[in-house]
Amino acid sequence: MIWRSVVGKLWITILLLVSVVLTLLTILLTQFFETFYDEQAEDQLTKMADRLVLIMENDENKEEAIRITSEMAEAYSMSIMIIDEDQESFMSKNSYDDAPYIPVSVFNENDRLSTVTEDGKKIYLNGDFPVLNNNDESLQRMIIYGEPYDTGDTKGGVYVYQSIENVEKTTNHTKYLIFLAAGIAIILTTIFAFFLSTRITAPLRRMREAATSVAKGEFDMKVPILTHDEIGELGMTFNRMGRQLKNNITALNQEKEQLTSVLSSMADGVITFDRKMNILVTNPPADRFLQAFYYESGMNTEVNGNVPEAVKQLFQQVVSLESEQMTEIDMQGRSWVVVMTPLYDQSVIRGAVAVLRDMTEERRMDKLREDFVANVSHELKTPIAMLQGYSEAIVDDIAESEEEKKELAGIILDESKRMGRLVNELLDLARLEAGHMKLHYSSLSIVPFAERIVRKFQGPAKDREIQLTLSINGELDREHDEMEVDPDRIEQVLTNLIDNAIRHTSQGGAVNLSVDSNKNNVTFYVKDNGSGIKEEDLPFVFERFYKGDKARTRGKSGGTGLGLAIARNIVEAHSGQINVHSKNNEGTTFSFVIPRTMK
Template identity: 85%
Template sequence: MIWRSVVGKLSVTILLLVLVVLTVLTILLTQFFENFYDNQAREQLTKMADRLVLIMENDENKEEAIRITSEMAEAYSMSIMIIDENQESFITPNSFSDAPYIPVSVFSDNEQLSSVVDEGKKIYINDDFPVLSKGNESAHTMIIYGEPYKTGNGKGGVYVYQSIENITKTTNHTKYLIFLAAGIAIILTIIFAFFLSTRITAPLRKMREAATSVAKGEFDMKVPILTHDEIGELGMTFNRMGRQLKNNITALNQEKEQLTSILSSMADGVITFDRKMKILVTNPPADRFLQAFYYESGMKSEVKGTVPIAVTQLFQQVVSLESEQMTEIDIQGRSWVIVMTPLYDHSVIRGAVAVLRDMTEERRMDKLREDFVANVSHELKTPIAMLQGYSEAIVDDVAESEEEKKELAGIILDESKRMGRLVNELLDLARLEAGHMKLHYTLLAIPPFAERIVRKFQGPAKDRDIQLTLEISGIRNEMEIDPDRIEQVLTNLIDNAIRHTSHGGFVRLTIESSEMAVKFFIKDNGSGIKEEDLPFVFERFYKGDKARTRGKSGGTGLGLAIARNIVEAHGGQINVHSKNNEGTTFSFVIPRTVK
């Protein structure tokens, strides 16, 4: 955990650095003071010995001089021994304090010590010697400096010595002070390092908290600026970065919302693929396309990322050819044109975008135009041929009698009227579909209006032995409509019902009136309409009986299309329910809201 914290790392680094420096410094100081005290002791012993040699060689009052010098040596915890060539000492240590001293015999018995007097050598010895202290003899490590002297009466040696324990005590005391200072320095370093690290890293911790908040989406989080150094500048830079990041995120969100709105409002479907053909983005029309594909393929709607094989092949062509490709597929009875374009990441293709356009209505309109031209041509072909044929018969005097000529002229008149009706109905249908047909609303009483229409068809119904009845129910029997147009709808529906009902059948007009709307039902028990023809009954030129001749009893196939447009112009709806050979029921609803 320490190495995962900046405070810990910085504190430990400073502490280790100080420890290394103090350790090296302590070792150097210890060695220095050990050598220093050893050299100092040797220097003091040498100076003291030189002084005694001068006294022995030149001073007439030797005893007084030696006494004064001995007192000085005692002040420095030194002992003096002066021995002549006869191995007799000039100073008896007992005359001084109780300081430890080396017996005279040791100086004469030791080869190195005796060489001072015998051979005139200067010696410096650091060794263990027997020492008398308060009447007790024990071994001590002593530093002894010996120097020879010469007088007119003979020669001898001056020995100045000191116990190593004094130097050791001084050295140990110095070491103690060094270690104490080092310990205090370490403690102060720990406190200073922690304080310094905490102070330095406090802004960093604030920045870490702010960075965590920014990572969570809280872009308003700011770092407090506590200092004006590099860390303070880092904090100001972080705050600027946060503001800039917030602005960029806001701009990206706005662009994303704008793109989402554009995609959602598009009439065309859009699907974006990545390099592996994984679906990234879709819009509602594209979702409907995929749902239709899932339904047709028998897959659950939860299955994501699956597209038709034609789309997969189109994607492969786009990636391999690196160009826009197009195809058209049919799903659930609807035609889709798919245009796919590659997406680039610099010069590398990173995916593709497919635009799907539902061309069902266009295809239907194309078919309607083709059917319209074909049906109009077919509808006009027969009367034109008849007009041409009978006109030529009259011109060529084929009809000899006046009656035959009148009969031919009557046929020509009927066919011309039929052509006129066809043209008028086409014009009415065109005006209704374009919204140019103006309705003339009138407050109309429903019962007499309906009775008049039913009476109009009683003759044809009796001729076919069909029972035509009227039923009216409801609380309000008045409504505001365009009576001519509604009569046109009812006339067309009742006429169709009578013509498609066999002898002995029935046709019933039922009107139900309420506060909100008026409902009309035209029911028969005739031949009915096949199930596959039901979706097309309100199309132009639809005829349920495909084998019906186009004579006087045959219609133009525009009546139901005109009826639907008239009802919708009144704000209503028209429907049909039928079973083959069981009868048909047409119904339409006209709301009471005045248009």
């Protein structure tokens, strides 16, 4: 598209300007030369007629003078006619053979031409007259000038005439030369304009290409400086702009990468809003918060700009009050604290930034701390009360006989042991959770170890009339299959699980310990057909002091509520995993997997 190109626009502008100037100049010159030749012809005819009149009136040798004058007229392509008052001509022929000849009768019979001889008036005519040319008569356009003469003896008129074709030939030739010169000028102007516009716009085209490259992100593109004029200065300015732009983009990218790294590494979620509450920036924790909200509200899990209603209300408060605001949101079982601060563009609020902190673990730890204090207080309250009560009974001599005193002392001893176990288990659990308990690894033969554990509990099982059995995977070698563990700690886990199974299995029930293994791991299963665990209690059985049966009270042989929590920490310290499966009133199965070798 030529009008969309600077070269085309400049080229056409120069061409149109020169064309208009040349057109006007051609028109003016044509009109000038047309008028000039007409006036020149009239002037020549007048001068020639004046000369003939002067000759006719003053020269004695008229014939010689007329001959000379005729030769002059021939040189100017003119014809002469001299007619006296009797309407007879002195020159019966034209001045030269090829010149047009107007008959004498035309001069005598024409009303206006005859006024020269009859009235003695000068006349100048331009029109069509009958002309004899090579004995052929035709109408031709002629210009005729007539002037009277008076010799004293005779009067008459002198007529000098010329065909307009001669004047038109000269005029047309001049026009041809003018048009030829104008055409050549336009062609040369076209070439010159195209060359000039191309030369001028070449640096501009290079700058356009460089600008296009810069727009695509190629900031190393430079414009070659070929001249030192304004275009050259523009090119140098463009190159400086490109370098500065590259530096600014690099700095912005570094800032963006730094900000992205900071946001990505933050544990807290960050969401930035604009004035219309459109989400601008988020980090991974904030994305998880939004995805939880979308899942809860049944929307698409992709970020689509929607936020919880509490966040919207908080945003409105921040914008209206222009101060930091805070709220807490519970969603999908997690607790989030949202702190929102306004963002300013000078003095105008342009948005807000929200910091979201997942307080679920803190809330859980607070609850566990409260529960721990409550459970420890509860567990210690009963034995302390019993110790205090029976001790007062002994001091106050309420127990009179030695047997009663021994009985009370025995109770005090049992409660003291129970408190000792509670304190020891609390210390063990604290050390395990803090990672301060050191495990003493050694090679343990799997089958003999399982047999010893079952023999250990045969007595309590018979007392409750419970069948305790052992199942060994047939591929296990009694003497060569070993595992690298802390034997005392693994025995503590199995002791706790089997003891719980026996205590929660009714009389006549069954408890089974089975051992399975593969190349890498050893799995222990403790299964009973006792009362089982309610489904809602299963996720919490490994918590400290958690009691599935809230109404159950512990007897003197009861546990402390820490056994399963200790068992889980021991298994996890061995890089293993413990699980439980149970149905209420159908039985429970505890299983844990231990790697064969220490990692």
